[in-house]
Amino acid sequence: MSNWNSIKWLVWVALYLIPVFLLPWAVSRSWVQQRGGTVRYTPKELFERGELGLLSLVLASGVIWDFLRSEFAPHTIAAGTVLLAMVGIMAMTVWVETYCRQHSGTDWHPARAWRDSRSLGLFVFSMAAVMEILLDRLTRLGAQ
Amino acid sequence: MSAPAPALATSPRRIVAVRLADSAEVIGVLSLVYAVLLVVFPVAFPNAIVKSWERGQLLPLLMVFTFLLDTCLYLRVAQRLSAKPGILAAACLGSLPLLVVGASSVLLQRSVKYVLLSDLPNLHAQVGEEILAHTYLALVSAVFLPFLAIRLLQQWKKTF
Numbered sequence: 001m002s003n004w005n006s007i008k009w010l011v012w013v014a015l016y017l018i019p020v021f022l023l024p025w026a027v028s029r030s031w032v033q034q035r036g037g038t039v040r041y042t043p044k045e046l047f048e049r050g051e052l053g054l055l056s057l058v059l060a061s062g063v064i065w066d067f068l069r070s071e072f073a074p075h076t077i078a079a080g081t082v083l084l085a086m087v088g089i090m091a092m093t094v095w096v097e098t099y100c101r102q103h104s105g106t107d108w109h110p111a112r113a114w115r116d117s118r119s120l121g122l123f124v125f126s127m128a129a130v131m132e133i134l135l136d137r138l139t140r141l142g143a144q
Numbered sequence: 145m146s147a148p149a150p151a152l153a154t155s156p157r158r159i160v161a162v163r164l165a166d167s168a169e170v171i172g173v174l175s176l177v178y179a180v181l182l183v184v185f186p187v188a189f190p191n192a193i194v195k196s197w198e199r200g201q202l203l204p205l206l207m208v209f210t211f212l213l214d215t216c217l218y219l220r221v222a223q224r225l226s227a228k229p230g231i232l233a234a235a236c237l238g239s240l241p242l243l244v245v246g247a248s249s250v251l252l253q254r255s256v257k258y259v260l261l262s263d264l265p266n267l268h269a270q271v272g273e274e275i276l277a278h279t280y281l282a283l284v285s286a287v288f289l290p291f292l293a294i295r296l297l298q299q300w301k302k303t304f
């Protein structure tokens with residue numbers, strides 16, 4: 001069965017979710033309260049322009065940095081970092097496309113932007129989790 | 145002359161427009177399953193993958209799995225949008241998963257060669273970690289890259 005030490009990396013990656021989801025939500029609540037409003041913003045309303053895509057790129061950059069410093073073979077490092085960067089950039093593109101559509105007056109669908117950025121965000125997050133677990137395994141192997 | 149009957153003037157079915165989110169969701173879930181298996185079975189799951197690579201079964205298994213997954217995903221999108229599959233997409237889905245898994249296998253062999261030539265301790269375990277990483281990367285890229293190629297080709301066709 002599992003060595004529960006491995007879970008620390010899932011927790012470490014989950015920590016990214018705090019500034020991504022919790023912090024903007026808390027700030028929006030405090031902003032509304034300060035102005036005496038009663039409206040409550042959901043994460044869907046907060047990130048309906050595809051902002052999760054931008055935050056996914058930040059998460060991807062952190063994992064790429066870790067991966068570059070690892071002891072994997074150069075081929076593995078190259079494949080992993082290029083793939084993660086590609087996914088991160090495609091996630092960011094959701095925000096760019098939404099921004100361009102909104103400002104050029106082309107048809108803009110907030111529900112579609114939210115769905116796209118959420119799915120690509122999940123992809124980047126889960127990929128980051130797997131890579132951190134692999135890095136953790138390799139580090140423990142090197143320490144033996 | 146009389147006007148054509150409305151029933152005869154049917155509009156042609158449009159071709160499926162793929163979005164990256166369609167595949168991203170599935171790969172996200174697949175990655176989470178891979179992560180959970182690594183955490184819950186830290187010895188048995190990697191051993192099974194390494195054994196299967198040593199027996200030469202990993203490459204065909206990955207090829208078949210990613211090919212079927214890509215095809216099912218594309219057909220599901222087509223069914224949801226009530227659109228017909230395109231030839232270009234079919235060509236991408238038929239060839240790219242196999243090419244990507246093949247390229248990953250070449251990269252894995254080079255990585256293993258690199259590790260074996262180095263003077264690291266625990267060589268066998270180190271090779272195992274390389275196999276584990278490449279298996280995951282091959283799985284993800286063989287599902288994601290065909291959809292990325294189709295998406296880019298769609299954009300390119302719209303532009304020109």
